[in-house]
Amino acid sequence: MxxxxxxxxxxxxxxxxxxxxxxxxxxxxxxxxxxxxxxxxxxxxxxxxxxxxxxxxxxxxxxxxxxxxxxxxxxxxxxxxxxxxxxxxxxxxxxxxxxxxxTDTQDVLTKIIYYELIDLIAKEIEKFPKKQAQIIQLSLIEGRSTEEICEELETTPSTVYFARSKAISTLKQVFKQKNISYYQVSFLLSMLWP
Incomplete structure (x- = not known):
């Protein structure tokens, strides 16, 4: 600092x-x-x-x-x-x-925290296998639907769902090691993948 x-x-x-x-x-x-x-x-x-x-x-x-x-x-x-x-x-x-x-200043600070958590997640995603990282990038960062991801990457919906599930599981383990609670990560992930 x-x-x-x-x-x-x-x-x-x-x-x-x-x-x-x-x-x-x-x-x-x-x-x-x-x-x-x-x-x-x-x-x-x-x-x-x-x-x-x-x-x-x-x-x-x-x-x-x-x-x-x-x-x-x-x-x-x-x-x-x-x-x-x-x-x-x-x-x-x-x-x-x-x-x-x-919104008021408090809500702006909440959004700052949210985007800092997203930044932490993005750094972890860089460590994922290429295909999985692409799927998470398109889904998380670009907000694309499963159908759009399947079309762009020429893959199946089951591959997209599997990649998301695997990513969520991996992220939970990573953030558990960083002492970020499961509930904080789950809440964030639920906001990203409703």
Missing amino acids: KKLDQHVLDLQDGKEAALASLIDEFSEKLLFFAYKIIKNKNIAEEIISDSFIKLWERRGNFSSIECIKSFLFLVTKNACLDALKQSRSKFEHSESFLMDLK
Whole structure:
């Protein structure tokens, strides 16, 4: 954590290397967060770039890495909402979905925790066999249906179901070793694979 604290100080001093380190630290999490809201990778990437520009412009205002993280997620969420409002015809989200996104700070922190857990899961998925990792990537990260996964990977629904089950079992064991309770992992997985 001391390394991240040093990045805060370096950022305040206007050192671009600190910004680059923060981009490395948070860009994937923010991209996943934005993609889940707007379902468009190119727009999500633009939003993330703009979020880091805003961070750089306000670099003197941050005293901790937690403040930076909260700022980045909040700016990203707001930019995603703006993009959805401007493109309602392209994105068919219901009013209730948009209302769910307009939440207080506590809910934003909950979402940050959620996406950090997703990041931990993604790192474990990288260790899976190639086919299993592809299935989990398409299902978890991209939110594709079983039929879409079968079509893209030219496989059967039973293969997709088996890969998901095996992944869940493996993840439970990994997180048990990391002292994350079975119930926390189960709750997260139930949100991902209803």
